[in-house]
Amino acid sequence: MPEIKLTSEELKYMSLFQDITGVTARDCIIDDRNNRIILLINPESMGVAIGKNGLNVRKLEKLINKSVEIVGYQENLEDLVKNLMSPARVKTIKVVQSNSKKTVYITVEPQDKGIAIGKNGRNVERAKLILKRYLDIDSVVVV
Template structure:
């Protein structure tokens, strides 16, 4: 998988250290905004993480004081998108490849749309940033 170059600030470095200490697995990616932090772990690592520490999410939330989302990476775009949006009741993912563009529309439970989009679109941007670190994606939007 091709990864884009990113810069990590001290706060993110601290969050990575907290994650690895609590989850006891290696972290692949950490993307965050003011309200949420998305930790991306390796393929098939979620089960291992919960086996090692069933309280991992609540402990992370307590230490970091943000909404916590953990998703497994995948070499497959559809699977990776589903993993990121899993918590929001994904019922459909449409990926279109046209004119050198990759656009994704994710269908989620109606009551989850606000959470997916986030204040001023911050969460959907965060999800797009995470996906874009592994895949060349032009847009991600959400629908019910």
């Protein structure tokens, strides 16, 4: 796993997240293109982090004026991809290396393909950002 250096802005968001939720974030990715922050946390803390009826997420979104997405981090590629694609049901995950590029092909249930991709490809983009950061995967394809 590559060494991840957090910016002061990412640290600020992580601290604010912890103040609001009581949950420590493992990582924070700022996605300016989609006006959101993505927080990676221990999957067991997901319910506490989100809060009753999404209260904690809404509170944080209002404070920072960005969308907030929370992902349960896993060391294992398969489990991480399943968390990234949730609630879409992942059938298979295949990593293909050609030249120096790694691509992960994620097969989901046909009725879940739209959910997996997300509006304007937001979910695929989120998966790509996280998988690049942690596992040096260059592209993500949902099939």
